[in-house]
Amino acid sequence: MKSKSSLNKAMALIDANNFYASCEQSINPHLRNKAVVILSNNDGCIIARSPEARALKIKMGMPYFKVKERLNRLGVAVLSSNYSLYGDMSKRLMNLLKDYSEEIEIYSIDEAFVSIIRPKDKNLNPWARKVRCLIYQNLGITLTIGIGENKVRAKIANKLAKNIDYSAGIFDLVRINDESDYLRKISVEKIWGIGKQTSNWLQRKGVKNAQELRDMDEDEIMKKLGIIGKRLQLELRGNKCLPIETIKKPKKQIQVSRSFGKPITKLEDLTQALAIYAINASAKMRSQNLKSSTITVFARTSHYSNEAYQKSAYKKLTNATDNTSTILKIVVELSKEIYNPEHKLSKAGVLMQDLTNSKYLQQSIINYESQEDKNKSVSLMKTIDSLNKKFNNKAITWAITKKTQAWAMNRNSLSPVSTTNIKKIPTVIS
DNA sequence: TCTGGGGTCCTAGGACCC
């Protein structure tokens, strides 16, 4: 049975506009009001643009090498991505949002679903304006706020807020009369949960926008798209199917993978790269209290070359582990299995799977490690993690990482490290 | 020369069991 408050509960999708570009502009005044683009790892392609860069018709996802010349000519500021900065800014953003919502689900680095009680006069605009104002003052970041009855409709409302000039970054799908007119403005491939394949199928069926998807035959959707499509359509119609998830679910797998700056052909290089990824992945597991009992490594050639090679190998363990030395030994062995001298490898990675919470871990009956050894290795890992936390991940590492890394990532336009310190982010006082 | 990285969920099909 629904309580009265749940009937008055609204869902909002709040996201930061041009988040990565805004973060860089926030810590570097010279970049404000200028065309700025942020590059993916390896300086591969464009993953964020300031509005000024957008206005120059610079497209999302463009390979950098193809537009380098043009960006230069136009005087666009180009930056390599700096995820520790974006992560810090995200934390601050979410902490502020928490105080202004009933419940919050952090959906991605720059997005959150929040639930909020709708006041008696039904008008949530004053609330939304306050939130936008607060975040702009504290972080220099502009938000878009879409409001609806559920997640799918909040997402749609957010899109509308971005598309409609007079919305001022806020759109409430519940408080309009001509809903179908608005839903028709959202083309089907823009709907959350509709990807390329599904959108192609829908187009062929003559379903072009959110209104037509809402009104489409249910059985046809169920048959083709299964339960996911069904839920999506129900939410479009105003039902609540997707609950807000306020508690972070533990990760089911942890992956560390990178493309190489230059393709590699030597086993030595592959092993070294995988070892470094394994060290990172192990630390990530420990930071989330997880242990893995299936360790996988993979390597492949470039998607864009004619030679197609890809291979993976895994090892299952009797006892789940988060111990870097144990994992390193395994990864070094596995790297030999996937190596092939015939191919230029452009990307490799490690995966930690079958993750279990280390606090409630079941021990295998046959236990090879002695309790004493185990205590030693646990405290060693703890020491390493805390030293690395204190000294910015540079304090302690394994010998294998110290050799020259011929294949290292290209990050030629990284913003200076000094400015990425969160303490130096300026606060605007109103 | 140069095209990101890290996730989740669902489904179909095979292996295996009684």
Next chain:
DNA sequence: TCTGGGGTCCTAGGACCC
């Protein structure tokens, strides 16, 4: 002629997300 049937578990692959 006809070659059980139902259940579970696991895996690979597809599709999608930011």
